[in-house]
Amino acid sequence: MSASVQNSHAAYRLEIDQGQLIVNANGRWNLDTIKSIDKALKADLKALGYGQVKTSGEDYGVDDDEFGGVIFDFENLTRIDTAGAFSLARTIGCHDGLCRMWRVRNANAGQKSLLTAAAEAQADMTRTLPKPWYDTFTRLGEGFLNSIAETYKTIAFFGQFVVIILKMLLQPQRIRWKSVVSHIERVGLDALPIVVLLSFFIGCVIAFMGADLLQAFGAKVFVVDLVGVAVLREFAVLITAILMAGRSNSAFTAEIGSMKMRQEIDAMTVIGLNSGETLVAPRAFACLVSAPILTFFAMVAGLLGGLVVAWSQGISPILFTARITEVVSINNLWVGMVKAPVFGLVIAIIGCRQGLAVGGSVESLGTRTTTSVVQAIFTIILLDAMFAMLFLEMGV
Amino acid sequence: MAKVDYDKLDLSTPVQAIGIRSQFGSNVIHDNLDLELRAGEILGVVGGSGSGKSVLLNTLLGLKLPEAGMVKIFGRNRQNLSRHDLRAFETRVGVLFQGGALFSSLNVRENIMVPLRKHTDLPVPLMRELAEMKLNMVGLPSNAATLFPADLSGGMQKRAGLARALALDPQMLFLDEPTAGLDPIGADEFDDLILELRDALDLTVFMVTHDLDTLFKTCDRVAVLVDKHIAITDSLDKVIKYDHPWVAEYFGGPRSRAAGLKNIPQSGKTTEEGKANGR
Numbered sequence: 001m002s003a004s005v006q007n008s009h010a011a012y013r014l015e016i017d018q019g020q021l022i023v024n025a026n027g028r029w030n031l032d033t034i035k036s037i038d039k040a041l042k043a044d045l046k047a048l049g050y051g052q053v054k055t056s057g058e059d060y061g062v063d064d065d066e067f068g069g070v071i072f073d074f075e076n077l078t079r080i081d082t083a084g085a086f087s088l089a090r091t092i093g094c095h096d097g098l099c100r101m102w103r104v105r106n107a108n109a110g111q112k113s114l115l116t117a118a119a120e121a122q123a124d125m126t127r128t129l130p131k132p133w134y135d136t137f138t139r140l141g142e143g144f145l146n147s148i149a150e151t152y153k154t155i156a157f158f159g160q161f162v163v164i165i166l167k168m169l170l171q172p173q174r175i176r177w178k179s180v181v182s183h184i185e186r187v188g189l190d191a192l193p194i195v196v197l198l199s200f201f202i203g204c205v206i207a208f209m210g211a212d213l214l215q216a217f218g219a220k221v222f223v224v225d226l227v228g229v230a231v232l233r234e235f236a237v238l239i240t241a242i243l244m245a246g247r248s249n250s251a252f253t254a255e256i257g258s259m260k261m262r263q264e265i266d267a268m269t270v271i272g273l274n275s276g277e278t279l280v281a282p283r284a285f286a287c288l289v290s291a292p293i294l295t296f297f298a299m300v301a302g303l304l305g306g307l308v309v310a311w312s313q314g315i316s317p318i319l320f321t322a323r324i325t326e327v328v329s330i331n332n333l334w335v336g337m338v339k340a341p342v343f344g345l346v347i348a349i350i351g352c353r354q355g356l357a358v359g360g361s362v363e364s365l366g367t368r369t370t371t372s373v374v375q376a377i378f379t380i381i382l383l384d385a386m387f388a389m390l391f392l393e394m395g396v
Numbered sequence: 397m398a399k400v401d402y403d404k405l406d407l408s409t410p411v412q413a414i415g416i417r418s419q420f421g422s423n424v425i426h427d428n429l430d431l432e433l434r435a436g437e438i439l440g441v442v443g444g445s446g447s448g449k450s451v452l453l454n455t456l457l458g459l460k461l462p463e464a465g466m467v468k469i470f471g472r473n474r475q476n477l478s479r480h481d482l483r484a485f486e487t488r489v490g491v492l493f494q495g496g497a498l499f500s501s502l503n504v505r506e507n508i509m510v511p512l513r514k515h516t517d518l519p520v521p522l523m524r525e526l527a528e529m530k531l532n533m534v535g536l537p538s539n540a541a542t543l544f545p546a547d548l549s550g551g552m553q554k555r556a557g558l559a560r561a562l563a564l565d566p567q568m569l570f571l572d573e574p575t576a577g578l579d580p581i582g583a584d585e586f587d588d589l590i591l592e593l594r595d596a597l598d599l600t601v602f603m604v605t606h607d608l609d610t611l612f613k614t615c616d617r618v619a620v621l622v623d624k625h626i627a628i629t630d631s632l633d634k635v636i637k638y639d640h641p642w643v644a645e646y647f648g649g650p651r652s653r654a655a656g657l658k659n660i661p662q663s664g665k666t667t668e669e670g671k672a673n674g675r
Contacts, residue, residue, distance in 0.1 A: 031565060035518050081565035082597065083518075086529045113596040121529035124538055361546035362500040 006048055009040035014048065014091075020069055021050065021100075023091055026076030029084025038087040045091065069101035074111055085111075085118035094122040154375070157353040161284065164276040179282035180289075187248045187283075188290030192297060194247075195240055199298035202235050203227060203305025211313040220313065224320050227306030228328030236298035237336045238384060240291060241343035245376035249351035252283055253372040256355025257365045265356070275356065284348040291344025292337055299336060331396050339387055343380050350376045408435050410488075410568050410600055411456055415465035418451055425451050427624040429465070433568075438594060438601040439629070440611050442646065443621030449604045450494075452621065453572055456602070457491060458482075487515045490561030491570045496553035498545040504531065504556045505541040511563040530559040535589060551582040555589075562593070569593075571603040575610050587613045608652050620646075 007013040011029060015022040029037065070092050074080075080088075092099045099119060104112055168174050210223040256279055259265055265275050307320045354372035358365050409432055416429040425448035433439055443449045454460040456467055458474060467474040469485055477485070498507050508527035512518060518526070528541055534555040545553055554574065561569060574590070575583035587610050594601060605611060611618060612632065619629040620643055628638045636647045646652065 031512075031516050031518070035516075035522070038522055082529060082533070082562070083526055083565065086526055087522075110596055110598055113592070117533050117596060118529060121532035124532050125525065125528060359546065361544060363544075364546075 006044045008044055009037055011037045012041065012088075014044055016048065020071055021091060022071045022073060023088065024073045024076065025080070025088060026078075028079045029077065029088065030079055030081040031083045034083045034087055037084075038090075041087060041090060045093075050091075050093065069103070072102065072104040072107070072115065074104060074107040077107075077111070080111060080114065082114065082118065085114045086121060089115065089118040089122045092119055092122060094119075094125065099123050150371075150375075153357075154350065154353055157356075158349055161276060161280060161349060164274070164281055165284070168277065168281060174277060175285070176278065176282050179278075180285045183282050183286030184290055186251075187244065187286045188293055191243060191247055191290070191294060195243055195294050195298050196301040198243065199231070199236055199239050199301040200305040202239060203231055203302035203307075204309045205305075206230050206235070206302075207306040207309035207313070211310065221315060221319070221323065223310055223313070224306070224315065224323040225327050227303065227310070228324050229332055231302035231306065232299055232328065232332040232336050234336070234384070236302050237295045237339050237343065238380070239302075240294045240298045240340065241347065241380045242377055244287065244291065244294070244344065244347050245373055245380065248283075248287065249347045249376045250369050250373050252348065252351030253355040253358075253369045254365065256352055257358030257368055260356060260358045261360060261362075261365065279355075280348070280352040283352055284345060287344035287348035288341050289344075291347075292340040295337060295340040299333065335387075335391055335396055339384065342383060346379050346383065347376050350379065409433065409468070410435055410470060411602070412468040412471075413452075413456060413465065414468065416452075416455060416462045416467070417464035418448065418455060418460065419463050424624060426455075426462075429621075429625045431456075431619060431626050431629065433600060433602055434617075435567075435600050436594075436598065437616040438590070438603060438614050439617050439619060440615035441602070441604045441619045441621055441626075442606070442611065444642065444646075447621050448624070449621055450572060453570060453602070453604055457489070457570060483515075487511075487564050488567045489570065490564065490566035490568070492554070492557045492561045492572065492574055494572045494576065496545070496550075496557035498548075498553060498556055498560065500545050503542050503544050504536070504548070504559075507545070507556060508560045508563050511560065515564055527559075527563070530562055531556070533562070533593070534559045535585065550577045551579070551586075554578065554586065558589075562597070565597060567598070567600060569599050569601045571601065571605075573604055573606060575605065575607045580609075583607060583609065584613075586610075590614055608647075 005013065005015050011025065011027045011033065013024040013026075015024070027033070072088065092102050099122065102119065104115055107115070207223055207227050210226040211220055214220050214222050214226075256265075259279075265279075268275055268278060303324070307317055310320050311317055351372050354368045354375070358368045411433040413429060413431040416426050416431075417424070418426040418429075429452070431441075431452070441449055441452065451460060455462050458467070461475075469477065472481075474482075498504070499510065502510070505524060505527045508530050509523050512523045512526065516523075528538060531538065531541055536552060536555050536559065540548070540552060540556070545556070548556060554577075558571075558574075569590075571590070575586050578586060590601065590603075591614055593599060601614075603610070603615065615632065617629055618632050618635045620627045620635060620638070620640070622640060622642045627640055627643070628635055630638075635643065
């Protein structure tokens with residue numbers, strides 16, 4: 001058999017001699033140089049018609065058509081690293097764990113063991129299957145099923161929580177007052193400035209838009225009715241709830257989630273502490289108490305904002321307060337206030353439930369926190385719509 | 397990839413610490429600490445908990461600046477190195493942190509590809525193959541490539557971390573407690589792995605460890621970090637005879653004897669003396 005030679009790259013010289021592939025490697029075979037070498041080597045092997053070992057039948061690697069083993073000659077090699085060895089080991093044409101026989105000349109022990117490792121790696125290399133075409137649909141289906149399971153789990157968690165609350169009400173000494181008070185401070189007191197500020201601005205905006213619009217009908221004074229009803233019924237409680245969802249609910253998820261990741265929850269369970277009692281209940285109580293208080297302050301601030309803007313539009317504060325007491329019934333306030341504890345509870349429950357669902361990875365903490373806030377805000381708006389229909393039917 | 401002229405680097409002492417002083421506030425961790433890492437060796441650093449072994453590691457890696465003294469890299473002061481040289485150094489160093497420190501949002505193969513992506517311009521398929529080869533070298537099955545760190549056991553995380561540390565074929569490997577948290581069989585395999593890799597890749601290894609078995613099996617030299625400085629750096633049988641109460645207690649304890657110290661003559665006697673001195 002005639003010896004054919006192939007070397008389109010200076011770093012090697014491929015020779016075929018009596019069915020044996022002789023690879024003379026020279027120069028540097030490392031990460032700096034391997035890009036071009038690997039490309040040229042692949043092309044050359046193909047040009048020689050030198051493929052992978054066939055796995056059909058009884059073939060044991062050695063005779064792939066005309067090719068037998070591989071001999072590596074490292075006489076002129078100056079440097080080789082794993083990347084170089086890996087590329088070099090391509091020449092043994094592994095397929096499904098079967099490789100050609102190979103040996104190496106003029107190599108030191110380190111180079112030999114490096115090449116051995118590379119050859120082993122080539123032999124173990126498995127092809128990663130591309131994603132099937134229906135992957136998108138699979139994921140879509142999974143997502144749908146997940147959302148159903150998620151709803152179910154949240155409701156189940158709520159049920160568990162109700163049981164815990166009932167137990168705690170029967171045995172009030174189990175309530176952790178310290179924890180409750182500290183959470184009220186964080187959820188309620190600390191949120192007060194931002195809630196009041198935002199609500200004030202919302203009041204301003206409603207009054208401003210209303211005054212502008214109603215002026216066209218010569219009914220500017222009705223802006224008082226508008227501000228009164230809008231703030232008391234909807235905006236104060238919604239602003240409060242959404243802010244709580246952004247502030248406290250995400251904090252609950254992150255706190256409880258990182259405790260879960262650090263196995264603190266497991267430790268509590270082993271010691272005999274119920275995570276529902278120690279973690280969830282205080283937060284829920286805190287939200288239950290804080291939400292109405294925050295809502296009340298939000299109402300006051302919203303009305304104040306409306307009053308200030310109305311004043312600038314020529315409605316005196318005296319007229320504003322007089323008209324509010326006269327036309328805006330107190331029921332509007334109760335409608336707003338009655339929703340607050342419900343929203344507070346929803347926020348606490350969703351936050352804690354998502355926190356407890358965090359898995360081992362940092363990523364799941366992030367996902368769960370996002371889910372938690374989105375779920376909370378979604379649920380709040382949904383419940384608000386349901387309340388609106390309910391109160392409409394009741395004629396309140 | 398930052399091009400490095402390998403032949404021009406002073407490769408005999410890759411890392412050298414001279415007169416290092418580290419402190420946090422008024423709490424002095426290291427005072428006048430000298431340490432030299434020689435090319436091709438496996439250097440183990442031992443010291444009590446809180447003696448500042450990890451701080452030393454961070455100082456050598458440049459993650460923490462020393463309050464005084466300097467770290468020399470390939471014979472040059474680290475602080476005077478240009479950005480380009482520092483980057484070249486980065487590609488020559490692999491670090492295995494204590495917990496593996498794998499990026500949790502990436503799967504194992506992507507983790508190993510991170511240094512390759514940053515420092516090389518290889519085509520992605522080749523990077524993938526190289527990453528899988530590294531996995532193979534550290535003894536992880538190929539199906540671990542697509543797993544996420546959270547799905548791996550502690551030992552597998554360490555191996556994956558080692559594979560990432562080896563991604564760029566570094567000349568130096570820094571290991572922080574490589575066998576902590578592994579079962580004895582796993583730890584033993586890890587020791588073998590490090591020896592194997594040292595021979596195959598011609599590595600210089602700096603290892604912080606508490607594991608006496610690892611110390612006996614793998615380390616060429618042992619440095620003892622005690623009283624805020626490196627008291628002695630020498631081969632193990634000389635370190636054992638070093639006259640210091642902590643050293644005597646450390647190597648004279650029952651764990652140490654179990655790890656194979658009984659084969660070394662005179663150790664028993666030294667231990668007794670050391671203990672007496674200690675009291």
